[in-house]
Amino acid sequence: MRIDILTLFPDTVNAVLHESIIGRAAAKGIVDINCVQIRDYTENKQNQVDDYPYGGGFGCVMMAQPLKSCLDAVIAQAGERRRRVIYMSPQGKPYNQETAKRLKRDYDHLVLVCGHYEGVDERFIEACVDEEISLGDFVLTGGEIAAMAVADSVCRLVPGVLADEQCYIGESHWDGLLEYPQYTRPELWEGRAVPEVLLQGDHEKVERWRRKQQFLRTQKKRPDLYEKLALSDENDRKLLEEVKKEQGRMQLTLPVSCRPAAEADLPAMMEIVRDAQASLKKHRVDQWQDGYPREENLRFDMERGECFVVLHGEEIAAFFTLSTREEPTYAAITDGKWTEGMACCVLHRAAVAKRYRGSGMAAELMKAVERQARAYGLRCIRTDTHKKNKPMQTLLRESGYRYRGNITVKVNDDHDPARQGYEKIMKK
Numbered sequence: 179m180r181i182d183i184l185t186l187f188p189d190t191v192n193a194v195l196h197e198s199i200i201g202r203a204a205a206k207g208i209v210d211i212n213c214v215q216i217r218d219y220t221e222n223k224q225n226q227v228d229d230y231p232y233g234g235g236f237g238c239v240m241m242a243q244p245l246k247s248c249l250d251a252v253i254a255q256a257g258e259r260r261r262r263v264i265y266m267s268p269q270g271k272p273y274n275q276e277t278a279k280r281l282k283r284d285y286d287h288l289v290l291v292c293g294h295y296e297g298v299d300e301r302f303i304e305a306c307v308d309e310e311i312s313l314g315d316f317v318l319t320g321g322e323i324a325a326m327a328v329a330d331s332v333c334r335l336v337p338g339v340l341a342d343e344q345c346y347i348g349e350s351h352w353d354g355l356l357e358y359p360q361y362t363r364p365e366l367w368e369g370r371a372v373p374e375v376l377l378q379g380d381h382e383k384v385e386r387w388r389r390k391q392q393f394l395r396t397q398k399k400r401p402d403l404y405e406k407l408a409l410s411d412e413n414d415r416k417l418l419e420e421v422k423k424e425q426g427r428m429q430l431t432l433p434v435s436c437r438p439a440a441e442a443d444l445p446a447m448m449e450i451v452r453d454a455q456a457s458l459k460k461h462r463v464d465q466w467q468d469g470y471p472r473e474e475n476l477r478f479d480m481e482r483g484e485c486f487v488v489l490h491g492e493e494i495a496a497f498f499t500l501s502t503r504e505e506p507t508y509a510a511i512t513d514g515k516w517t518e519g520m521a522c523c524v525l526h527r528a529a530v531a532k533r534y535r536g537s538g539m540a541a542e543l544m545k546a547v548e549r550q551a552r553a554y555g556l557r558c559i560r561t562d563t564h565k566k567n568k569p570m571q572t573l574l575r576e577s578g579y580r581y582r583g584n585i586t587v588k589v590n591d592d593h594d595p596a597r598q599g600y601e602k603i604m605k606k
Contacts (some may be wrong), residue, residue: 179282179336180210180259182252183325184245185292186227188213194326203339211329212252216240219247228295237296245291245302252289259287263308264328266292266321270310273328275351277311281328282335290328292321354407356395358388374541378578389414393421427536432491434539436546439476439485439497446494446531447476447487453532458567464594465564471527479527486550488543490534496543498528500550500559507587508560511599514583517558520603523551525561544577548604557604562587562597574600 183191191213196204203209217225221243228238249263262285271277281288291298291307303310313324333339361372375387397404409415439447455466479485479499488496505524508516516522525547530539551559562585563570575581579600586595 179333180212180256180287181290181329181333182212182214182256182288183290183292183322183329184214184216184248184252185320185322185325186216186294187292187320187322188215191292191322191326195329199339200330200333203333203336206338208338209333209336211333214248214252216244216248219251220244221247231296235296239296240293240298242299242302242305245298246306249289249291249306256287260285261287261289263289263306264291265298265303265307265310266290266312266324266328267297267310268312268315268317270312272315273311273313273324273331275331278328278331278335282332288329288332290321290325292325294320351403354396354403355392356399356403358391358395374577378576383576386417390417390421393418397421424536428533430490430537430539430542434495434542435489436486436549437489438483439480439487441477441480443487443494443497444473444476447497448473450494450497450529450531454529457532458564461566463564463566465567468590468593470589475527485527486546488539488546490539494531495534495539496528496530498543498547499526500524500547500554501526502554502556505560507585508562508599511583511585514581514599516560516582516599516601517603520558521556522558522560522601523554523556525559528561540573541577544573548602551604557606559602559604560599561601562599564594565596565598571598571600574602578602578604 183195185191195201195211195213200209200211204211217227220227220241226241227244228240231237231239253261262281311324311328313327318324361376365372365377373387375383378384393404396407407418409418451466451471458465459467476485476497476499479501482501484501485499486497487494488498501524503524508524528543528547530543547559551557559579560582561574561579563574571581579602582599582601585597585599587597589595
């Protein structure tokens with residue numbers, strides 16, 4: 179790709195385009211960027227390139243002759259190519275990523291003409307310009323900034339300029355969507371944590387999360403682009419429907435906090451229990467179907483200081499029990515084993531209120547569990563769930579827990595005692 183920029187300020191443009199990534203690509207010969215001084219081609223003894231406009235008005239207009247002579251010299255030097263002469267103008271078509279892809283795909287020589295003063299003689303535009311491009315609905319003092327933007331955005335699409343095409347395929351505007359959020363070290367900065375999914379090493383989940391974030395970001399920041407989305411990929415259409423469904427659920431708009439449960443919380447907690455029991459029964463999961471947990475179970479947990487409620491604002495949205503006592507049934511684990519040499523706490527009796535399902539409250543609950551485990555001075559958390567309780571299994575895996583084997587819990591004779599054991603070792 180060869181790009182010639184016709185300008186009155188070649189040193190300024192060169193200083194930008196021959197640095198960093200584009201500059202390195204030019205040094206390697208991957209792209210050829212030339213900044214040509216228009217003033218060198220004037221036939222005026224004073225090297226004049228502009229004059230007063232016919233009909234009067236403010237400022238001066240760039241003359242057609244220096245521009246045409248400069249363009250002719252550039253074309254003669256470049257030879258036969260798939261060429262496009264572009265005038266950077268506030269009257270041009272607004273520039274976007276699709277235009278950048280078209281210019282890279284259809285041409286191997288771009289001539290970018292930078293106007294100045296009050297513009298250029300219209301006859302040069304009529305005779306020599308193939309296309310006018312604007313950065314947006316505003317006016318600059320010259321076309322140099324716009325030309326540099328076009329040159330940079332086109333050159334980065336040329337093979338070899340970036341390390342891999344994936345460097346630009348997932349970026350903003352490539353397929354009509356904005357880019358997903360990016361994070362780097364440290365994992366926690368000023369109280370803000372990196373999303374858990376990015377720390378788990380599951381590339382498929384990471385890609386799915388990132389794609390969903392593209393939909394959400396575009397909808398929030400550029401609703402005009404979001405309304406124009408025309409998705410051809412079936413997976414994208416399904417994911418977008420999932421996003422819409424999630425947005426129909428309750429949103430967490432108030433601060434989420436956690437505190438020890440109190441006697442006054444029992445009515446709200448038991449309502450959560452009853453809703454959870456009904457949901458498990460509906461999905462044929464034989465868990466919490468023998469009247470457990472009862473008020474006395476939760477009260478016993480409170481007395482030991484092991485029961486906690488998760489609040490959305492002032493409303494109880496979830497609860498859990500986190501015990502530092504050994505769970506006797508876990509010692510007889512089969513088909514696997516727990517991590518040895520780790521002091522652990524055990525997560526029991528956790529549930530989210532019905533109206534908070536799908537809101538992200540379950541993930542907030544798991545974060546609260548981890549904070550409490552650290553408050554205990556422990557890094558290992560163990561728990562169990564029924565083999566048919568797929569939502570809980572998914573939540574555990576997404577929260578960084580690993581399946582460790584099978585255990586048997588004590589329940590009434592007519593209920594299934596088989597459970598799956600999960601464990602998480604938190605980083606120091």
